[in-house]
Amino acid sequence: MRFKDKAVVITGAAGGVGKTLVELFAKEGAKIVISDRNEEGCVSVAKAAEELGAKVSVVADDLSEKEYCEAVIKTCVEQFGGIDILLNNAGIIPRGTIEETTDDMWFSAMNVNLNAVFFLCRAAIPHMKKSGGAIVNTSSVWGTYPGPNHVAYCTSKGAVAALTKNLGRDCAPLGIRVNAVCPHEINTPMIRTGFERRGLDPEKAIEALNKTVPIGRIAEPEDIADVIAFLASDQARYIAGECVEVTGAKPVSG
Numbered sequence: 001m002r003f004k005d006k007a008v009v010i011t012g013a014a015g016g017v018g019k020t021l022v023e024l025f026a027k028e029g030a031k032i033v034i035s036d037r038n039e040e041g042c043v044s045v046a047k048a049a050e051e052l053g054a055k056v057s058v059v060a061d062d063l064s065e066k067e068y069c070e071a072v073i074k075t076c077v078e079q080f081g082g083i084d085i086l087l088n089n090a091g092i093i094p095r096g097t098i099e100e101t102t103d104d105m106w107f108s109a110m111n112v113n114l115n116a117v118f119f120l121c122r123a124a125i126p127h128m129k130k131s132g133g134a135i136v137n138t139s140s141v142w143g144t145y146p147g148p149n150h151v152a153y154c155t156s157k158g159a160v161a162a163l164t165k166n167l168g169r170d171c172a173p174l175g176i177r178v179n180a181v182c183p184h185e186i187n188t189p190m191i192r193t194g195f196e197r198r199g200l201d202p203e204k205a206i207e208a209l210n211k212t213v214p215i216g217r218i219a220e221p222e223d224i225a226d227v228i229a230f231l232a233s234d235q236a237r238y239i240a241g242e243c244v245e246v247t248g249a250k251p252v253s254g
């Protein structure tokens with residue numbers, strides 16, 4: 001029960017890692033604001049968390065909107081009396097080289113992957129200053145090293161890593177720890193739909209991808225959620241401003 005009575009915001013809560021985070025935090029006693037643009041997904045995740053005994057609040061909309069980001073934090077403060085933990089997990093992956101990247105792909109990546117993280121952190125920090133807190137952002141190893149042919153995604157995730165290090169430095173004296181997780185490939189809809197779009201069978205593609213990872217397989221959502229939960233917990237009380245790579249020892253290549 002590491003998160004008993006902690007007020008926690010989870011973005012991208014209806015996605016692969018997000019769902020797993022909601023379940024983990026619900027099992028460990030948290031009160032959870034469930035945020036995702038997929039309203040149906042939010043409702044189903046919320047129901048499962050309530051069945052585990054968690055108090056939840058759903059706010060479904062688009063993180064590209066600054067007003068929505070601010071409303072997510074406001075909901076947490078109003079419903080649960082404050083905010084202890086913010087997990088900036090939502091993300092999108094526009095795919096392409098610079099010549100293939102349209103204005104829309106570029107701005108969408110920046111809005112969802114980077115600007116929303118900025119707006120959510122800026123809204124949460126004044127509340128966290130009162131009694132301490134932890135923020136865990138989700139970057140990517142494709143942000144800290146150049147992943148091939150995903151220029152908008154990699155740049156936005158690189159900026160999330162930079163934002164994390166800066167906030168980690170500035171917020172540590174306020175009693176707020178800011179860290180990031182940088183995963184390599186995870187078995188979630190993000191990666192599976194990418195294979196489907198390219199006409200590949202996701203099962204076979206993941207089987208092939210597993211062979212490229214020294215530890216023997218790509219990550220399951222639980223492998224990443226456990227690291228995020230550790231960084232958010234008091235067990236990580238002396239870790240601040242870090243970007244933790246979770247890769248199964250697979251380097252970025254290609």
Ligand SMILES: NC(=O)c1ccc[n+]([C@@H]2O[C@H](COP(=O)([O-])OP(=O)(O)OC[C@H]3O[C@@H](n4cnc5c(N)ncnc54)[C@H](O)[C@@H]3O)[C@@H](O)[C@H]2O)c1
Pocket residue numbers: 011012013014015016017018035036037038041061062063064089090091092112138139140141182183184185186187188189190191
């Ligand atoms: N899957 C991977 O291989 C991988 C690798 C490295 C990092 N990541 C990162 O991990 C995080 C979780 O990704 P996942 O693999 O669970 O992906 P996912 O696609 O399963 O989940 C992402 C969730 O974010 C939500 N979302 C997207 N755009 C939104 C918007 N504009 N407003 C509100 N919600 C929005 C989606 O509805 C979805 O539920 C992301 O930040 C992703 O970039 C994933």
